[in-house]
Amino acid sequence: MKRSHNDHAGLIAPASAAAELQVWEALNLALNEAMAVDDAVFVLGEDVGVYGGSYRVTQGLYARYGEWRVRDTPISEGSFTGLGVGAALVGGRPVVEIMTVNFALLALDAIVNMAAKLRYMSGGQLRVPLVVRMPGGVAHQLAAQHSQRLEHMLMNVPGLRIVAPGTPQDSYWQLRQAIRHDDPVIVLEHELLYFDKGTFDHAAGAPPLHAAAVRRPGRDLTLIAWHRMVQVAQQAAERLAGEGIEAEVIDLRSLRPIDLPLLRESLGRTHRALVVEEDCRFAGAGAEIVAALTEAAFFDLDAPLRRVAAADVPTPYNGELERASIPDVDAVIEAARGILPA
């Protein structure tokens, strides 16, 4: 057999102690380790094999595990995702990679009509241990059909679990946990985070799959974000700290379910909160978070809950228009001032 340009050297070696890894490397390590311990785990998607994955996440796996476990598919998102569902029904643990969330719209029948509903419709007989990984978010001038954030569409589907890791540590563990899970789990990745570096500590283990994490403690207001917006919120928090305002930054990590207990606990201390989301404002994830917190914690609030969200426009190609369409640090600070005491 012809040897591909990816070989064992392309795989990320597990570190014995805490190390620096990029997000794509952490995902690669998670896939490699999950495949090594369980023959039922296999990967399928466009260009995941010989090519090595469009964001390098599956690099080296084809050479190590072969074409049956690292399956390059034709460009048929609807059916190769459905193929993953079918394999999951009979003992497989497929990890489907959809090249971008935009293409996942073609796979909604498999995800929404099939994967999400089969356990319930069968009265608990079927399990669907399917993982669907998909990168999304606004990258650099990819225009409207390659820049969507579709979390809101999938969040409304009972039967799906949705996680959104943004660090190497979370990317590794949440993918490992998703693969181990007997329910369908959507792993939303962000195109601009793949080459971010961060500490990876294998020995540190993992918090629960759906737990949120406090990235920066604070007493004056809570910034709720996920994916790249966590970084935007952290930068805003640093600038606010220069003015003596201490913002707590929470990385949601999971969008279904949402860790409401942690959010309530934070609000109980800060009494003010902003949701910072890269997705469009109308009927987005932030709308759900604000509604749920209003129902649960209205009497803890000293100010209305607010959202900093993307403009309700198809993402434009032009760089300046693109930047203006999604929240930045200034927008977060301005919104924060609007809910802080004068």
Added chain:
Amino acid sequence: MNVADKKRLLREMLFARRFEERCYEAYVERKIGGFLHLYPGEEACALGVLEAARPGQDYVITGYRDHVHAIKCGTDPKKIMAELYGKETGCSRGRGGSMHIFDVEHHFMGGYALVGGPFPLAAGMAKALKMQGSDDIAICFLGDAANNQGTFHETMNMAALWQLPVLFVCENNLYGIGTRIDRSTAVVDQYKRVAAYNIPSAQEDGQDIEKVYKAAKKAVDHVRSGKGPYFLELMTYRYRGHSMSDSNAYRSKDEERMWSNRDPIIMLRDRLIEAGELTKDDFKAMDTEILDEIEDEIIAFAESSPEPRVEDLEKYVFAENDPWVYGGGR
């Protein structure tokens, strides 16, 4: 196929017919709700094909006209009727209904309500089975109209490319709800369409169960021997409308009469009578026995079974919590 097998298949077809007719009555009595798609006229397809496979062991998937396929796989008809009644004792605990019969124990992997949806699921099952080194195969039954979905072409391509052990059975009853096949489909002979993907195929008379069995045996042997997918088209006809809400006004009386003259049950019955293997009285006794069983056991079970508890509304959405996933740790 010996005489005993033929008599058993005759009984199975008659049972399927009477079961479905009783569903019709229960629907009219409003005991069954939702959508109900019945199988009379098509019995030889599911029963003949699965007779040639390993029902209960091979993995079977189909659309929403799914009761008879499940019965042949080994699902207790009492549990199917209870499912149609929406009862907790139903095979899907009353959560699925007529279109969503599931019986994992007997490898009946379900009835699905999205036309063409099961194609990729069948290929996925076949891929997993092949990876596990099993010689079980996946069998996907769908109607002719499903072949106009994108999933048909996408799945045929992948099944052929990877030589997956999957048998596609096209129950061609000539209509997609009310639209006749030649008004919806450029190539009317369905078995010809998979030639584009180098998948071997055949077309057979779906009303003659002996012919169906023979064609299916060849198809099943092909798939099980590792030669990749196969596509079998069976020409058949449904006597009733697409579902119970169908006025059935789009077909001519002449056409309906032509097909009822080729009834799969009558054809096999008369053949056995001519051969001196069965009498008209034997057949009548068989029929009476079946009708009694349906009434005294199946309907009685469905009627007397409990409804699901409202407290259990949210059960079965998710798996029970896995401590590894929920409690942290590795």
